[in-house]
Amino acid sequence: MTNTMLTMRLIHIGKTIVKFFSVLLSSIRIFVTIWIGLGFCNLALGVEDTTPLSLLEAYQLAQDHDAQIAAARAQLDAGRESLPQGRAGLLPTITLDADYSLSDQDVSYNTLTPGLTSSQLDQQFTSKGVGVSLIQPLFRMQNLAAYRQAQVGIAEETFALAEQTLILRVAQAYFDMLIAEESLAAAKAQTAAASQSLVEARRKFEVGTVTVTDVDEAQARHDLSRAEEIVAVNDLEVSKQALRKIIGQKPTRLVAAAGNLPLAPLEPEDMDQWEQTALAHSPTIGVALEELKVAQEEVARNRGERYPSVDLVASYRDNATDGDDLVGEGSDTTTAVIGIQFQMPLYTGGNRSSKVREATANVTRSKENLREAREQVALDTGQAYLTVTSGRLQVQAFVRP
Numbered sequence: 001m002t003n004t005m006l007t008m009r010l011i012h013i014g015k016t017i018v019k020f021f022s023v024l025l026s027s028i029r030i031f032v033t034i035w036i037g038l039g040f041c042n043l044a045l046g047v048e049d050t051t052p053l054s055l056l057e058a059y060q061l062a063q064d065h066d067a068q069i070a071a072a073r074a075q076l077d078a079g080r081e082s083l084p085q086g087r088a089g090l091l092p093t094i095t096l097d098a099d100y101s102l103s104d105q106d107v108s109y110n111t112l113t114p115g116l117t118s119s120q121l122d123q124q125f126t127s128k129g130v131g132v133s134l135i136q137p138l139f140r141m142q143n144l145a146a147y148r149q150a151q152v153g154i155a156e157e158t159f160a161l162a163e164q165t166l167i168l169r170v171a172q173a174y175f176d177m178l179i180a181e182e183s184l185a186a187a188k189a190q191t192a193a194a195s196q197s198l199v200e201a202r203r204k205f206e207v208g209t210v211t212v213t214d215v216d217e218a219q220a221r222h223d224l225s226r227a228e229e230i231v232a233v234n235d236l237e238v239s240k241q242a243l244r245k246i247i248g249q250k251p252t253r254l255v256a257a258a259g260n261l262p263l264a265p266l267e268p269e270d271m272d273q274w275e276q277t278a279l280a281h282s283p284t285i286g287v288a289l290e291e292l293k294v295a296q297e298e299v300a301r302n303r304g305e306r307y308p309s310v311d312l313v314a315s316y317r318d319n320a321t322d323g324d325d326l327v328g329e330g331s332d333t334t335t336a337v338i339g340i341q342f343q344m345p346l347y348t349g350g351n352r353s354s355k356v357r358e359a360t361a362n363v364t365r366s367k368e369n370l371r372e373a374r375e376q377v378a379l380d381t382g383q384a385y386l387t388v389t390s391g392r393l394q395v396q397a398f399v400r401p
Helices: 003-045 055-065 067-080 082-088 141-148 152-207 212-247 271-281 283-304 351-399
Strands: 093-109 119-139 309-323 331-343
Touching: 055 067, 055 152, 055 212, 067 082, 067 152, 082 141, 082 152, 119 331, 141 283, 152 212, 152 283, 271 351, 283 351
Parallel strands: none
Antiparallel strands: 093 119, 119 309, 309 331
């Protein structure tokens, strides 16, 4: 082979290699473009993350999304405003007022004296005034009771109860979905086993070792397993939607419970002590107790309406009249007043007495509600203690080799 032919062959091989790498780079570029585009499409379509969701993560999402806890948080903010509103009844009230008016008066003077004729006077003038007044309660029994009646405690206890309820709702929805996943897995395994049994029954029927009745029974078991699998799929979807309502996103997978979950007994192993702890810290009892305090202060507030009220009053006012007024040249008047104002209700048609009786009845109702709350908390605590204790023993019995 001559040098010329060898050179041409090398050039041809080089062009082929260059073309190959060009095609390869172009393919890589297209692949990367498609991959990035699919990534943006997934983001745009809201493709759900497949990372398993833990119970703690579900609770954190629920705190930011759940409508019930959001409403409870707003109720807490509203309830806290009752304190400054009650305090306002003990603080002074300052009012600024101003007025401006234009007057046109026609005055006719009639005389009874013989020889004198009547006369008429046309007057036009403007008047304006500005003033400020202050009222400082010195003694108002009902205002003091209203301040003590501020329902901040009810709002805080209600929110604490809503937080505990949120924990229970999240845990219930989370474990319902876990159970639905396990049920679906079991249903699929049962369907697979039924399918295998159906295949074997048909094979045995072909060779004459079983009857057609055996095949029909295998087919029925397969159809039943398939129907149960469809039910399990629907139950899983329902549980996903229930959890989605609380956390704001549809979970795809959950972190499964550990197989070696510790089953330590409750500490202390004394149901009475657990009941005492619940009675001392239950938000349900806290709400009932705060409602009783509010009802008692309502009685004091209505009784305070019968007492006299004493206020410090002060005012300052500047009135000016311009033009041809009654005195002829206009005027400028400044008035400053300070004093004590006393008011004593004598008779209101029985309204205050009726309100006192109503508030007293509400105190009795609140006491009974508190007693009911304490009894219910004690009952629920005992039932929960027994449920946890028996459940732990059942799990130990199932997992014991």
